[in-house]
Amino acid sequence: MALPPKFAGQRFIPTAGAGASSFPSQPLHTVEIFLDYVCPFSAKIYNTLYTTLLPSLRSEHPDLGSKLQFIFRHQIQPWHPSSTLTHEAGLAVQRLAPTKFWDFSAALFKDQKAYFDVSLVNEPRNETYKRLAKLGAESVGVDEKELYELLVIPTEKGEDGSLNVGNGVTNDLKTVIKMARLVGVHVSPTVIFDGVVAGDVSSSWTVEQWLEFLRKSTA
Numbered sequence: 669m670a671l672p673p674k675f676a677g678q679r680f681i682p683t684a685g686a687g688a689s690s691f692p693s694q695p696l697h698t699v700e701i702f703l704d705y706v707c708p709f710s711a712k713i714y715n716t717l718y719t720t721l722l723p724s725l726r727s728e729h730p731d732l733g734s735k736l737q738f739i740f741r742h743q744i745q746p747w748h749p750s751s752t753l754t755h756e757a758g759l760a761v762q763r764l765a766p767t768k769f770w771d772f773s774a775a776l777f778k779d780q781k782a783y784f785d786v787s788l789v790n791e792p793r794n795e796t797y798k799r800l801a802k803l804g805a806e807s808v809g810v811d812e813k814e815l816y817e818l819l820v821i822p823t824e825k826g827e828d829g830s831l832n833v834g835n836g837v838t839n840d841l842k843t844v845i846k847m848a849r850l851v852g853v854h855v856s857p858t859v860i861f862d863g864v865v866a867g868d869v870s871s872s873w874t875v876e877q878w879l880e881f882l883r884k885s886t887a
Contacts, residue, residue: 669700669851669863671739675844677766678740682725682733697736697862697886702743702848703773704856705754706784710743711777713857713871718774720875729879735886740773742844743856750783752841753793753819757800759837759844760818761810768808775807776800794820861885 671679681696701717703710717738725733742758744751754776762769781787788796797819805812818836826833851860859869862885869881 669847669860674840675762677762677769680722680738680740680770682722682736682738683730698739698860699736699882700739700741700860702741702853702856702858702860704743704745704748704751705758705773705776706748706751706780707743707745707856708780709871710856711780713873714773714777716871716873716875716878718770721878724875724879732879732882732886736882740770741848741853742841743848743853743858744841744845745856749785750788750796753796754780754783754800755844756819756835756837756841757797757804757815759840760815761804761808763818763837763840764810764814765808768810772804772808772810775803779803797821 701713703714722738725736742755744755758769758773758776761772782799783796797816801812801816801819804810804815821835822833825831853860853865857869857871859866866881866885870877873881
């Protein structure tokens with residue numbers, strides 16, 4: 669699946685770094701990872717990728733890393749009501765600082781319990797956005813005020829009298845949801861390798877298992 673330029677921060681090329689400035693000279697194998705910020709299994713697989721696998725592909729296995737690109741895919745799951753809010757924060761950070769998207773995602777997964785059902789059931793939506801904006805500022809240095817302004821929901825009707833006015837990243841959220849629906853992804857985490865669902869990939873995989881899978885898949 670294509671990645672629109674405005675979402676370039678979701679791409680990570682192990683031997684070149686993440687971001688729109690990384691253009692490989694040869695076609696790459698694509699690993700798409702569909703993740704939900706409030707899914708414990710998503711946090712588990714992301715932690716392995718972010719802290720171990722991706723650094724390993726860059727420093728210890730550049731021969732393999734040079735064949736790959738990883739794309740973070742937002743998998744908003746309605747049975748996790750706060751999934752929408754946390755993914756909006758991820759999209760807002762990407763809007764403000766694309767190269768910090770993966771680092772912010774790591775911080776959000778680390779803090780995910782603060783956004784579970786019981787943690788949020790009595791908290792107003794804009795208060796949750798304030799906490800997410802603070803997390804963005806403290807974890808990756810984005811401007812807290814600018815981040816909150818992209819997330820906050822107005823308390824007044826729109827000029828046309830509308831009440832479902834959304835926020836500054838609502839259209840981006842709609843786009844990434846359409847992307848997941850287009851390929852029929854239903855749950856997180858889901859991994860798609862070169863356009864085909866890799867059903868054998870597990871959130872409990874070690875870096876060694878990942879390396880074995882990637883070497884076999886790129887041979």
